Amino acid sequence: ADYISAGRTDKGVHALGQVVAISTSKKVVLPAINSFLPKNIVVWAIKMVNKKFNPRFDAFSRYYRYYTYYSGEDMNSMRAGARILEGIHDFQLFSKKYPEKNTIRHVDQIRVEKKESFLIFHVTANTFLWQMVRRIVDALLKIGQSQWQLKDLKDLLDLSPDSNIHTRPRPVNGLGSLILWDIEYPFQFQPDIKSLEHVKKILQDYLSEVSLKTYFTKEFNDFFDLLNEKR
CATH class of the missing domain: 3.30.70.660 (Pseudouridine synthase I, catalytic domain, C-terminal subdomain)
Structure with a gap:
């Protein structure tokens, strides 16, 4: 399938609302597409548009x-x-x-x-x-x-x-x-329930990972504070 993205972002920039237009004759099933994507990329909403639509130039x-x-x-x-x-x-x-x-x-x-x-x-x-x-x-x-x-x-x-x-x-x-x-476009995207659940699971896992790292980093900091107090 051919595709066009709404724009480029610098390396290291995140995206919640990146838009990609694809042309395909097959039925689009978002959970199926997500199963082939890296864990940190999820398609969570969709909109059928005409072939002239360009996500870059048609954005408000x-x-x-x-x-x-x-x-x-x-x-x-x-x-x-x-x-x-x-x-x-x-x-x-x-x-x-x-x-x-x-x-x-x-x-x-x-x-x-x-x-x-x-x-x-x-x-x-x-x-x-x-x-x-x-x-x-x-x-x-x-x-x-x-x-x-x-x-x-x-x-x-x-x-x-x-x-x-x-x-x-x-x-x-x-x-x-x-x-x-x-x-922003002159229409609304339709979120996919299963894909939204997939996003939530990824975010929850990430929050758990960050919380754990925050906790043991604080433990490291407390350890060295205690060493300084004993000097």
Whole structure:
């Protein structure tokens, strides 16, 4: 079967809502497809569409979330920076340089949220440039840490030749996680019950594994704390 994906993601980026269109004359049974896929890839919803459908170009918007640790950043400053970046701008300096003629993008919304000891950046746009989300997050974190001023964001958007600041892509392992959360189309996908149960089982197994690692890592830490106290 031929297939087209909604887009590419950087190495290490997760996806909850990646979309792939396939052309096939056979009946599509999601549990059967999942039985051939790696454990960390699951097809959990489906929609029959016409042959002209292109998941990349027919998407209304794409929604990413970036998770990282909260380190005392000023939330009001980051939210003010987010408002500056919303709208139609040239994001050339918020992307890795590559042969892309048009670097103008429409960012619908950027929302910065603090939950417990974590920061979550919600970014929605029609399309994104390479590393654009990770570089937006980098800029907002620097604003929140008082390394940059709001004017610096405006200079980057204006492609100011006098600007000596540069965005860098935030990490996608260890200190941060980027997730393609959703892609919006003019229709709804139909979830498959058995495939959803399959996803839940995988996530539960992963949570158990992470909980165990968290516990014995804490035990290691306590052991060395005790050694230090005895010195």
